[in-house]
Amino acid sequence: MFDVKKVREDFPILGRSVRGVPLVYLDSGATSQKPFQVLDAERHYYENSNAAVHRGAHALAEEATDAYESARETLANFVGAETSEIVFTKNATEGINLVAYAFSNATDKARHGLEVDPRFVVGPGDSIVVSEMEHHANLIPWQELCAKTGATLRWFGVSDEGRLILEPGVIDSSTKFVSVVHQSNLLGTINPVKEIMDMAHAVGALGMVDVCQSVPHMPVDVRELGADFATWSGHKMLGPTGIGILWGRNDLLNAMPPFLTGGSMIEMVNMDHSTYAPAPQRFEAGVPMVAQAVGLARACDYLTDLGMHNVFEHERELTAYTLAELAKVDGVRVIGPTDNSERGSAVSFVVEGIHPHDVGHMMDAQGVAVRVGHHCCWPTCKRFDVPATTRITTYIYNDKADIDQAIAGIKDAQAFFGTSSKVSA
Amino acid sequence: MSEDLYQEIILDHYKNPRGKSVFMTSLGESHQVNPTCGDEVTVHVGSGPDGTIQVSYECQGCSISQASASVMSELINGKTPEEAAPIQAAFIELMQSKGKLEPDEEVLEDGIAFAGVSKYPARIKCALISWMALADAQIRAQLTPAPNNSGTD
Ligand SMILES: Cc1ncc(COP(=O)(O)O)c(C=O)c1O
Numbered sequence: 001m002f003d004v005k006k007v008r009e010d011f012p013i014l015g016r017s018v019r020g021v022p023l024v025y026l027d028s029g030a031t032s033q034k035p036f037q038v039l040d041a042e043r044h045y046y047e048n049s050n051a052a053v054h055r056g057a058h059a060l061a062e063e064a065t066d067a068y069e070s071a072r073e074t075l076a077n078f079v080g081a082e083t084s085e086i087v088f089t090k091n092a093t094e095g096i097n098l099v100a101y102a103f104s105n106a107t108d109k110a111r112h113g114l115e116v117d118p119r120f121v122v123g124p125g126d127s128i129v130v131s132e133m134e135h136h137a138n139l140i141p142w143q144e145l146c147a148k149t150g151a152t153l154r155w156f157g158v159s160d161e162g163r164l165i166l167e168p169g170v171i172d173s174s175t176k177f178v179s180v181v182h183q184s185n186l187l188g189t190i191n192p193v194k195e196i197m198d199m200a201h202a203v204g205a206l207g208m209v210d211v212c213q214s215v216p217h218m219p220v221d222v223r224e225l226g227a228d229f230a231t232w233s234g235h236k237m238l239g240p241t242g243i244g245i246l247w248g249r250n251d252l253l254n255a256m257p258p259f260l261t262g263g264s265m266i267e268m269v270n271m272d273h274s275t276y277a278p279a280p281q282r283f284e285a286g287v288p289m290v291a292q293a294v295g296l297a298r299a300c301d302y303l304t305d306l307g308m309h310n311v312f313e314h315e316r317e318l319t320a321y322t323l324a325e326l327a328k329v330d331g332v333r334v335i336g337p338t339d340n341s342e343r344g345s346a347v348s349f350v351v352e353g354i355h356p357h358d359v360g361h362m363m364d365a366q367g368v369a370v371r372v373g374h375h376c377c378w379p380t381c382k383r384f385d386v387p388a389t390t391r392i393t394t395y396i397y398n399d400k401a402d403i404d405q406a407i408a409g410i411k412d413a414q415a416f417f418g419t420s421s422k423v424s425a
Numbered sequence: 426m427s428e429d430l431y432q433e434i435i436l437d438h439y440k441n442p443r444g445k446s447v448f449m450t451s452l453g454e455s456h457q458v459n460p461t462c463g464d465e466v467t468v469h470v471g472s473g474p475d476g477t478i479q480v481s482y483e484c485q486g487c488s489i490s491q492a493s494a495s496v497m498s499e500l501i502n503g504k505t506p507e508e509a510a511p512i513q514a515a516f517i518e519l520m521q522s523k524g525k526l527e528p529d530e531e532v533l534e535d536g537i538a539f540a541g542v543s544k545y546p547a548r549i550k551c552a553l554i555s556w557m558a559l560a561d562a563q564i565r566a567q568l569t570p571a572p573n574n575s576g577t578d
Pocket of ligand 1: 029030091092093094135137138181183184185210212213233376
C-alpha cells in the first residue's frame with residue numbers, strides 16, 4: 001500500500017484553502033487533481049520538443065512525434081492493448097460519438113449505394129442497447145443514432161439496490177450494438193460487463209464499455225472486458241483535460257468510416273475523392289493534443305508506480321468507511337449499492353428534508369468539495385425518484401479524515417435546516 | 426459563512442412558502458428546468474381585477490429556488506404589469522451584481538435577502554428560475570407592460 005500523506009505532497013492544489021478553510025477534495029469522479037509530475041511533463045514537452053506531429057522533417061517535429069507516439073504506447077500498455085488500437089480523442093464523450101457516428105455515417109453511405117461494412121449499418125427493425133444507469137455521454141449519441149436511422153433504443157433497467165437487471169430479451173437477434181458503463185458514476189455499481197458483452201456477441205452484435213470510472217480506479221485489461229470498444233477520459237486519471245482514449249479492435253477500427261475528417265487522417269487526396277490512413281491516424285484529424293498525451297502518459301506511469309491494485313484496495317477501504325459512516329447519520333439514504341462488493345468509490349446519497357444543493361453548499365462552507373445534481377445521469381435519478389443527489393468520490397489522495405469532514409458537513413446542514421436533533425461537533 | 430447566503434428571510438420563505446397555489450384561471454403557464462441540477466418550477470399567470478397579475482407556482486428545488494419563488498409571488502401578485510416590471514428588473518439586476526449592489530428595500534422588500542446569493546455563481550440560477558418562468562408565463566398570458574409604458578422606447 002502507498003502512503004497517502006506522501007501522495008498528497010505531489011498535488012499542489014490540495015495545499016490550498018477555500019472559503020477560509022483547508023480544501024477537502026471529494027469530487028474526483030468529476031475530474032481528478034493533477035500531480036506536479038504530470039504538470040512538469042507537459043511543461044518539459046513545451047519547453048523542449050514542441051512541434052506539430054506527423055508533419056515536417058525537422059528535429060523538433062521528430063521529437064514531438066516520438067513523444068506523442070510513445071505516449072500512445074504507454075496508454076496501450078496501461079490497459080493491455082495494442083498500440084495501434086489506441087485512438088486519442090478529446091474525451092470519452094468524443095470516443096462514444098466517434099463510434100456512434102461510424103454507424104450513422106456507414107448507414108448514410110449504404111443508402112447511397114456506397115460499399116460499407118454491414119456491421120455498422122442500422123435501420124428500422126434493428127436495436128441498440130444501453131442501460132438505465134448510463135452517463136448522458138453514453139445515452140444521447142445512441143438516441144441520436146436511433147432518431148437518424150429508425151433503429152430502436154432499448155435498455156436494461158436498474159434494481160432498487162442499484163444493480164443492472166439483465167433480463168433476457170433486451171438483447172436479441174435485432175441488436176446491432178450494446179454499450180454499457182463499467183462503473184456507474186452516480187451509483188458506484190461495477191457491472192458484469194464481460195457477461196453483457198458475451199450476450200451481445202452471441203447475437204452477432206458489437207459492444208462497447210464506458211470505462212471512464214473504472215480505468216482510473218482499478219486494474220483494467222481491455223481484453224478481459226470482452227468488448228470491441230472501450231473509452232475513457234484522461235482528466236479523471238490524473239491527466240490533463242482535453243484528451244481521452246478510444247480503444248477498439250483493430251479490424252473494426254479499420255472497417256469504420258472516419259468521424260472527423262481533414263488533415264493527418266488521409267492516405268491519398270484528389271480533388272474529387274480521398275482514401276484514409278489506417279487506424280489510429282484515421283480518427284485523428286488535425287494537429288492533435290500532444291502535450292496532453294505526454295501528460296497523460298506520465299499520469300499512467302504515476303499510477304503504475306503506485307500499483308492499480310493498491311489504488312483499488314485503498315479506495316475500497318475508503319468506500320467501506322464512507323458507507324459505514326453515512327449509515328450512522330439519521331436521514332441519510334445512499335442511492336446505489338450499500339454493500340461494498342462489485343462497487344467502486346462513487347457514493348451518492350440524499351439527506352431527508354434537505355435539497356442536495358443545500359447539502360453541497362453547507363459542505364462547501366466546510367471546504368468540502370462534493371458534486372450535487374443529477375451527475376449527467378438524469379434518467380437514473382428519475383429511476384430512484386430523486387431530482388438530484390450529493391455525491392462523494394475519492395481517489396488516491398483522500399483519507400478517512402476527508403470523509404469525517406464530509407460527514408461533519410452533512411450534520412451541519414441537518415442542524416442548520418433543523419431536520420435533525422443532533423447538533424454537529 | 427453560510428449566513429450571507431441563507432438569510433433568515435430566505436429560510437422563512439423556504440419553510441413557509443407563500444402564494445403557492447392561488448385559485449385562478451391560468452392564462453399562461455411556463456415550466457422551467459435547471460439542467461445542471463434538475464430543479465423544476467412551473468409558474469401560472471392569470472388576470473385579476475383591473476388588469477393585475479395573479480401568480481401561482483409549483484417548485485421542486487433547493488431552499489434558494491423555493492424561497493425565491495415564494496418572494497416572487499408575494500411581490501408580483503396583484504400588481505399591474507407596469508408596476509411589476511421595475512421589480513422584476515431590480516431582482517434580475519441584483520442577481521447579476523456579484524454581491525456588489527445595495528438592494529433597494531422599497532422596491533424589493535424581502536427580495537433584498539437574496540443579495541448574498543449573487544456571490545455564488547452556482548446558485549444564481551436557483552434564485553432566478555422562478556422569475557424567468559414568470560416572465561415567460563406573462564408573455565404567454567399577454568400580461569406584459571403596454572409598449573408605451575415599458576420605458577424602453
Ligand atoms: C461514466 C462516465 N461516462 C462518460 C463521462 C464523460 O466524460 P467526459 O465528460 O470527460 O467526456 C463521464 C464523466 O463524467 C463518466 O463518469
